[in-house]
Amino acid sequence: MDDINLSSSRRAFLRGSVALAGATAAGGAAASxxxxxxxxxxxxxxxxxxxxxxxxxxxxxxxESDVIRRNVPWLTADPISSINxxxxxxxxxxxxxxxxxxxxxxxxAIELRKEDYRLMINGLVDTPLVFTYEDIERFPRENHxxxxxxxxxxxxxxxxxxxxxxxxxxxxxxNMEYTGVPLRLLLKEAGLDRAxxxxxxxxxxxxxxxxxxxxxxxxxxxxxxVIVAFKANxxxxxxxxxxxxxxxxxxxxxxxxxxxxxxxxxxxxAVESREETSKYxxxxxxxxxxxxxxxxxxxxxxxxxSPQSPIPHGPGPLVIxxxxxxxxxxxxxxxxxxxxxxxxxxxxLGKQGDSKAxxxxxxxxxxxxxxxxxxxxAMDETGYVQPTKDALREVRGENSVYHNNCxxxxxxxxxxxxxxxxxx
Amino acid sequence: MDDINLSSSRRAFLRGSVALAGATAAGGAAASxxxxxxxxxxxxxxxxxxxxxxxxxxxxxxxESDVIRRNVPWLTADPISSINxxxxxxxxxxxxxxxxxxxxxxxxAIELRKEDYRLMINGLVDTPLVFTYEDIERFPRENHxxxxxxxxxxxxxxxxxxxxxxxxxxxxxxNMEYTGVPLRLLLKEAGLDRAxxxxxxxxxxxxxxxxxxxxxxxxxxxxxxVIVAFKANxxxxxxxxxxxxxxxxxxxxxxxxxxxxxxxxxxxxAVESREETSKYxxxxxxxxxxxxxxxxxxxxxxxxxSPQSPIPHGPGPLVIxxxxxxxxxxxxxxxxxxxxxxxxxxxxLGKQGDSKAxxxxxxxxxxxxxxxxxxxxAMDETGYVQPTKDALREVRGENSVYHNNCxxxxxxxxxxxxxxxxxx
Numbered sequence: 056m057d058d059i060n061l062s063s064s065r066r067a068f069l070r071g072s073v074a075l076a077g078a079t080a081a082g083g084a085a086a087s088x089x090x091x092x093x094x095x096x097x098x099x100x101x102x103x104x105x106x107x108x109x110x111x112x113x114x115x116x117x118x119e120s121d122v123i124r125r126n127v128p129w130l131t132a133d134p135i136s137s138i139n140x141x142x143x144x145x146x147x148x149x150x151x152x153x154x155x156x157x158x159x160x161x162x163x164a165i166e167l168r169k170e171d172y173r174l175m176i177n178g179l180v181d182t183p184l185v186f187t188y189e190d191i192e193r194f195p196r197e198n199h200x201x202x203x204x205x206x207x208x209x210x211x212x213x214x215x216x217x218x219x220x221x222x223x224x225x226x227x228x229x230n231m232e233y234t235g236v237p238l239r240l241l242l243k244e245a246g247l248d249r250a251x252x253x254x255x256x257x258x259x260x261x262x263x264x265x266x267x268x269x270x271x272x273x274x275x276x277x278x279x280x281v282i283v284a285f286k287a288n289x290x291x292x293x294x295x296x297x298x299x300x301x302x303x304x305x306x307x308x309x310x311x312x313x314x315x316x317x318x319x320x321x322x323x324x325a326v327e328s329r330e331e332t333s334k335y336x337x338x339x340x341x342x343x344x345x346x347x348x349x350x351x352x353x354x355x356x357x358x359x360x361s362p363q364s365p366i367p368h369g370p371g372p373l374v375i376x377x378x379x380x381x382x383x384x385x386x387x388x389x390x391x392x393x394x395x396x397x398x399x400x401x402x403x404l405g406k407q408g409d410s411k412a413x414x415x416x417x418x419x420x421x422x423x424x425x426x427x428x429x430x431x432x433a434m435d436e437t438g439y440v441q442p443t444k445d446a447l448r449e450v451r452g453e454n455s456v457y458h459n460n461c462x463x464x465x466x467x468x469x470x471x472x473x474x475x476x477x478x479x
Numbered sequence: 480m481d482d483i484n485l486s487s488s489r490r491a492f493l494r495g496s497v498a499l500a501g502a503t504a505a506g507g508a509a510a511s512x513x514x515x516x517x518x519x520x521x522x523x524x525x526x527x528x529x530x531x532x533x534x535x536x537x538x539x540x541x542x543e544s545d546v547i548r549r550n551v552p553w554l555t556a557d558p559i560s561s562i563n564x565x566x567x568x569x570x571x572x573x574x575x576x577x578x579x580x581x582x583x584x585x586x587x588a589i590e591l592r593k594e595d596y597r598l599m600i601n602g603l604v605d606t607p608l609v610f611t612y613e614d615i616e617r618f619p620r621e622n623h624x625x626x627x628x629x630x631x632x633x634x635x636x637x638x639x640x641x642x643x644x645x646x647x648x649x650x651x652x653x654n655m656e657y658t659g660v661p662l663r664l665l666l667k668e669a670g671l672d673r674a675x676x677x678x679x680x681x682x683x684x685x686x687x688x689x690x691x692x693x694x695x696x697x698x699x700x701x702x703x704x705v706i707v708a709f710k711a712n713x714x715x716x717x718x719x720x721x722x723x724x725x726x727x728x729x730x731x732x733x734x735x736x737x738x739x740x741x742x743x744x745x746x747x748x749a750v751e752s753r754e755e756t757s758k759y760x761x762x763x764x765x766x767x768x769x770x771x772x773x774x775x776x777x778x779x780x781x782x783x784x785s786p787q788s789p790i791p792h793g794p795g796p797l798v799i800x801x802x803x804x805x806x807x808x809x810x811x812x813x814x815x816x817x818x819x820x821x822x823x824x825x826x827x828l829g830k831q832g833d834s835k836a837x838x839x840x841x842x843x844x845x846x847x848x849x850x851x852x853x854x855x856x857a858m859d860e861t862g863y864v865q866p867t868k869d870a871l872r873e874v875r876g877e878n879s880v881y882h883n884n885c886x887x888x889x890x891x892x893x894x895x896x897x898x899x900x901x902x903x
Binding site: 123374 | 523524525526527528529530535536537538539540542543546547548549557558559561569570571572573574575576577578579580584586587588589590591592593613616617618619620621622623656657658687688689691709710712713714715717718719720722739741791792795796797798800827829830833839841843
């Protein structure tokens with residue numbers, strides 16, 4: 056860019072701009088004086104930019120190349136069983152773009168064409184059925200924004216402040232607009248008369264990948280808000296998100312949102328598969344395990360400032376921002392503390408979204424330039440209040456991995472840098 | 480994939496599946512018998528899939544490679560002044576992924592670093608200011624889903640049914656969750672006392688690209704819901720969407736949503752720039768032009784079936800789906816006709832979203848396999864009803880290009896193929 060010869064009139068205008076800014080530095084509380092060097096760089100206004108015909112699917116600009124999903128290599132034994140964390144430290148609003156949305160896979164992401172796709176519904180149904188992709192598209196569809204959170208999100212933090220970045224402590228979550236067919240419509244197509252009393256029946260759902268990732272879901276939930284989804288944020292599911300069809304189980308742990316959905320069996324008892332016995336149960340202090348902990352309780356976290364998103368400026372106006380969510384419904388309030396939980400201020404919530412979806416919160420505040428112990432605390436429409444880590448450990452001990460929804464603390468130093476810490 | 484040797488037990492299971500489907504073909508209204516050949520292809524369940532560590536930013540699966548923005552080469556003189564149309568025929572729900580979202584550029588997409596970014600507010604303000612990107616991030620933010628529609632969307636159709644694809648007739652639109660600072664907060668930071676009575680004042684907004692694309696906006700709108708936005712669907716704006724900062728002017732024509740926003744001048748009259756005189760005005764039958772036609776009136780279109788999205792199955796259950804929107808507020812009702820406007824059925828609206836945002840509608844119907852003349856007709860909260868093309872021509876003549884919000888007709892033949900046609 057440096058070899059572009061700026062016209063003299065252009066230079067004159069830019070010099071004018073700098074002078075203007077100089078004259079106003081005292082007046083603008085949050086506006087700063089531009090660097091005069093910028094006059095050497097503004098070739099973008101005197102030449103034409105790039106046509107975008109050659110980028111049929113637009114990618115983020117090169118300057119944002121660090122805003123990507125990342126994994127933690129030591130967390131799983133092999134990359135074919137891995138986790139991609141959403142870069143929530145760098146996002147705002149509530150929607151997660153599918154390209155950087157959290158996903159977990161147990162035996163790799165498989166490639167399954169729509170033409171080859173089949174969904175079987177069998178077991179205690181009047182007429183076992185096999186649906187093609189086209190068949191599913193012929194049923195009435197719904198659209199809902201829902202969060203999908205891994206039960207293991209924040210799991211490493213039981214043992215202390217371990218991972219220095221909100222992407223890694225809380226990034227096993229995404230929030231997308233899912234489009235699909237309510238599962239109850241497909242179950243009714245197969246007929247549930249044979250199942251008799253539905254109050255004690257289950258569905259067992261499994262994927263087409265080698266892990267199959269089978270899970271049991273009570274019929275009551277299956278007939279409520281579960282969706283057989285084929286789009287996320289308007290477009291087809293990415294391969295790693297279960298193309299062409301995945302299950303959406305609103306408010307419940309992500310492991311149940313079976314990808315590459317292959318089979319739904321109506322049963323009279325839970326299957327008690329690997330994924331709901333040896334995994335995805337919470338081991339308590341006495342060695343016994345909590346069973347059937349499906350719902351993701353209310354939780355929140357400050358995404359900025361955070362270890363990957365330090366304060367880039369000095370004292371004065373500061374926007375503290377974060378996310379809150381509850382598997383039980385809507386978020387009604389989020390409080391923020393700057394002193395590790397001694398004093399709380401109520402944050403401003405972004406617009407009320409769907410139930411069981413991410414809510415963005417902001418605290419528009421003044422930073423005095425001193426150290427802070429930042430915390431956020433969410434409340435949902437059931438009256439539930441997000442607990443401290445101490446309170447959670449008191450009930451659940453320290454053996455747990457899953458369902459850690461405790462209050463997170465960031466220590467912010469005078470330079471605006473943040474660190475993952477634990478306070479008692 | 481064909482060289483994978485399926486185990487005999489796997490083959491046995493799959494053959495079982497086919498037999499099951501055969502037994503149920505009569506029972507399932509919308510489920511069909513799978514092709515036995517599929518047994519040769521299902522290697523995905525016996526081997527592990529791909530780890531996704533090597534795709535830091537996830538792209539659509541290869542099978543969806545035709546779901547991309549496209550342009551119409553003859554529409555503009557040069558690719559640096561071009562339009563990318565959203566593939567709305569292939570999308571569902573309401574959110575447009577940024578990677579395939581409509582955008583129009585007048586002198587190419589420029590590359591502007593956050594560090595180099597400056598926004599000047601000058602003119603009739605108490606203190607002219609220059610903001611850096613960081614400065615803007617220190618003001619309170621809001622999140623809203625809004626549609627952005629080019630005034631020229633559907634413009635080629637004034638002269639008849641010209642473009643055979645809803646992507647091209649109606650794809651100059653996108654719908655994203657925008658995050659940014661209300662413009663009124665930045666204007667107040669500069670101070671508006673000097674401007675005096677605000678009811679007759681304007682802001683003139685321009686971009687940092689060579690075209691500058693300057694537009695005049697009445698102060699009333701500037702102080703209402705206009706946003707200085709830096710994120711779309713949670714992440715940074717793509718380069719072609721105005722990285723790092725663009726203007727969002729809810730409900731008003733896309734040309735006013737200035738990208739690479741550089742300057743906002745408070746003025747006592749409209750500038751009457753090229754973009755609001757020789758362009759973006761509507762020439763009437765008598766040669767005079769309508770002035771200040773900012774709001775995008777209520778409009779709707781059926782996205783499926785449509786010329787690029789034929790009905791892939793025979794008679795029986797059919798989901799007719801489309802989009803509706805209004806720059807005046809919320810969509811309250813959409814009707815669908817199968818006979819070119821003689822009879823209408825009220826469609827089911829997807830969940831009520833934000834005002835001035837896309838609303839998805841569905842008509843869950845039975846197709847008798849006969850020809851159809853499909854139309855959709857939107858109504859908004861002001862009581863406005865989307866007009867026919869004849870009604871619009873009666874008022875506006877046939878010289879217009881911009882603000883064509885008339886009812887669109889697709890002819891669907893017995894094979895389910897659709898064609899862009901005109902009915903009177």
